[in-house]
Amino acid sequence: MAATYATAGAGRPAHAARGGGMSDRAFAWALIAPAMAIILVFALVPLGYAVMVSFRMADLTRGGLREFVGLDNYRTVLFDQSFWESIAVTLKFTVAAVGLEMILGIAIAFLLHGATHGKTIVRSILILPLATAPAVTGLFWRNLYDPQFGVINWLLGSLGLPEPNWLGDIDIALWSVVLFDVWQWTPFVALIALAGLSSLPREPFEAAELDGASTWRVLRVLTFPMLAPVLFLVLILRTIDSLRLYDAVAVLTRGGPGTVTETMTFYLFRTGLKLFRMDYASTMAIFFLYALLVASVFALRPLLKQFTERAQAQN
Amino acid sequence: MTFSQAWDAGFMAVLIFLGTVFAWLGLVEPVIGRGLLSTVLMTLVALGLGGAFVAHRKRRARKLLESVR
Amino acid sequence: MLQRPVHPAFSTLRYALILLVVLFAAFPIFWMILTSFKPPGDIMVSPPRLFFSPTLDNYVHAIVDKDFLRYVTNTLIVSVISTVFVVVLGSLAAYSFARYNTGDGHILFFILSTKMFPAIAVVLPYFLIFRDIGRTGIGQFLQIGLDKPGALIISYTMFNLPFAIWLLVSFFQDIPRELEDSARLDGLSRLKVLRKVVLPLAAPGIAVTAIFTLIFCWNEFLFAYILTRKTWSTVTVGVESFFTLQGILWGPVAAAATLAVLPMLLFVLAMQRWMVRGLTFGAVRG
Amino acid sequence: MIRSALLGGVAAACLVTPALACEDADRVPLTWSTIAGFYTDAMADLVAGFEATHCAKVNIVNIDNSQLYNKQVIEMVGATGAYDIVTLETSEKADFAENGFILPMTDYLADKQELLNDVAPVLATMTTRYNGDIWGLPYYTYTAGFIYRADLFEDAGEKEAFKAKYGYDLAVPTDWQQHRDIAEFFTRKAGETLKGEPLAKDFYGVGLMAGPFPEIQDELSGPIWGAGADWLDDEGNVQTAAVEKALTDYIELLKFAPPAALTVTYDGVMNQMKDGQIAMTHGFFLDQWPNAATTEQSVPGARMGVAEAPGKKAYIGGFLLAVAESSAHPEEAMDFVAYIGGPEAQKKFAAAGGTTTLTSVLNDPELTAPENRAKTGHFGTLRQIFQSMDGFQSNLFNTPYGAKIYNTMQIPLQSAAAGQTTAAEAATRLTDEVAKICGGPCPIAKGE
Known part of the structure; x- marks a missing residue:
């Protein structure tokens, strides 16, 4: 993926000593065979189907798969205004949601790390938002967000604060969806960051403390670099999931008001499963996959380099 | 050039090829209009860029090999 | 980490902030559970009522009329089996990547890239594939057709393997190689080493992966909605039966949601111990 | 009180018909996909009434109203035979008929003319007729x-x-x-x-x-x-x-x-x-x-x-019961449609608060008595509406793309209502979206 990892020419130290190198390689490939069998079939078949459909005219309610149209679908999607608008909404959502979740998550992790007692209770409460399905609690948040009957506006009203129309106001509808996503996923980041924190070895910190390093220096020099791999993995996973956001939008705002909260996947759902234009839907999916692949070739480079180097170092 | 390097270069070349095709459809075609000519031109340019990248990677690998020996 | 004596005012601020975080996380769930006991007259009213005469009608409606417990059991069966598949297949693959660098990172990249394809574009091919499998003999035997558990189990395994493998690779790489080498020198076969030495050490990490996989299966909506019809619908699809022409029955929805949260919560609390040790995988390294 | 009295009467009528010689084993399984939570108790009565007089077992699948269209189309496209009777919005009838997803019932209803004439004419044209055929019977009107x-x-x-x-x-x-x-x-x-x-x-x-x-x-x-x-x-x-x-x-x-x-x-x-x-x-x-x-x-x-x-003038239409082309038991499914759309079931349905599509039930003296105002107070107005809108037709319901237009219209319209775009921009955007869906002007097939 990124730069080649195997140092050219050095090759791997032969370790025939351990009962024949060949059986090691065979063993390694045998280990991944079952998982790869499922992934290959259930990833490549639909991808192949989507690529094939993206070159043809396919409207399920107009005779299904029809004639070959070359790159016309790609041209139509490229010049589709709603498509680009939904990409803008998706990017806005991802940057806001993932940014907030990482900052708040790490802050909460530090908060809890320093706490002496009550950590387990707090940790189990934090898992609560995660244990509920967005399709179910998202529905309930629609009740909370109701301008007239909702609890949030009642609390704000009794404090004299303004009572916003959370899901109806074009300026704040997207931030209401972000708030729901932050509520659900910040604990995920916090729990993983907290675990990372509590797993750091003691010695370097005690040494730093002896020579009186300021907290900020310890954070910058010691804590964050050591936490980087775990946090980086969480960041990648949250970004991919936020870019594919569908459940929250489908339940809270259905893309409304207007198209203010219509993310890419929701527009894709509407095109594919409401208009049944599978050709446009597949083409959009391919654009989405392509963009993510290009981004992750660079984004995954450090993590992959770390995995492969640690794997080789131990051979 | 090890298989891993070849695979990596190949994958990046495919991404470059597709990138040029999409860029061409989006930016160049509205200017010079559609048609067989523009499609052939597009494919050539895309293949050229991809091939250039693979060649670049081959040269870099060979240079790295010499420096190690 | 830092064990320096902390100024008392600073620590009260810390606990105040923690309280705020806990309130923010728990309030919506608390309000949902509260609503699940409210009679219909007290739900959609302004201002919202905190005090009311609690009733169990919503739970009766959800469990008896709408047979919601069947949805919970469906989801439990599908999620647990998928999690088992993901953990077993994921651990084997992750160990291979962590220890033998199979595919030199390229296969790992491919695995994660399968998560980048939007589920919506995949759901129709899956629908057609499982329809055809369901019509074959083996399909019926293995229960893999439409509105059958097999369809969801395979889809959920497919969709959660990438995340599980990446998480497990980092866990496996934190297990020092020396332990394995010494076991190999004692004559254990590679498989025995994996089973006897590596897996027990990585157990906490595997537990964490299992918990998050179960959560992701439990929360999934789109595949459950398309691939099932009635007998095997899951919780997220079952909630639809509370949408009526008079609108959403908020009481029963709250009751159903509370019923849906309980199994997950009990499971996570039980696994709490593993989670802590799992996520502190570094302890062995320290 | 009203329901029990009525049900008693209807039940008595049931007993009179010869006990059905039909063991449970050979009851024909029928699946009806309909709107979630729609008068669920009334539905159980209607289906029980049908099962008492027909050798069939009906399984009701409840789907959320906003997902009903796409869920039914997927099952039709997959020809899975999962649904025998489908519930269609007025705008979806032409779409399903044009694609051969549902079977025409013209011949089946040929000898049931009095049943067809009992449906308010404007409702009948709008909900049942397309391209010269009759595609089912409406059983619930949301006029x-x-x-x-x-x-x-x-x-x-x-x-x-x-x-x-x-x-x-x-x-x-x-x-x-x-x-x-x-x-x-x-x-x-x-x-x-x-x-x-x-x-x-x-x-x-x-x-x-x-x-x-x-x-x-x-x-x-x-x-x-x-x-x-x-x-x-x-x-x-x-x-x-x-x-x-x-x-x-x-x-x-x-x-x-x-x-x-x-x-x-x-x-x-x-x-x-x-x-x-x-x-x-x-x-x-x-x-x-x-x-x-x-x-x-x-x-x-x-x-x-x-x-x-x-x-x-206001929105008019009803939910149409149609028989899926991929149904394994089209004959029994058509009996079900005729039964649910028929007077016996519609009367039971109206008694439970449902809004019937049959003029005979709308005029039923007992049902529209003042003490039933809470459930049937709107029947009088419905009769007036069916008179004043008689002969009315909308092209939206006579184009095979009606369902898809209907499912996209809300986006530009709501953008204008929410202030995201002006009314003029929304109207032009709607025009472009419809042209894109129909690939040019939309074909209109008059209802007759």
């Missing part, structure tokens, strides 16, 4: 009228204040200008008085369904058809000017509606009515009357009225 707080309209103080301000008497609005004036008149802040008493919370003149749901175009259909226009002209192009005009008036009206209007659909408006927050509705589904009538219990002194929509 729209006008629901209002009669106690406010007849309050002496309010009538006087209204006459002083607008120069004409406060009464049920006969056109959309009067409707707007009344909406403005009744919109008041907390603290002002309503019927002489000070208001505890803000009060709004009208409840609108301006949320991200298809119901926003149902409301807009009233003013558009009232102005003599239609969503699509006879050549299949969107009448952009008419849409823009109706949208502009609608946006003006939004000022007199609760802020939640932009997020709710019919159930939200009913909650607002029952919580005493609005004085009246726009063109509103009369099948919600039993729901609206409960306002008389939840709001002290409230009395509900029902009438035809301003300009005597």
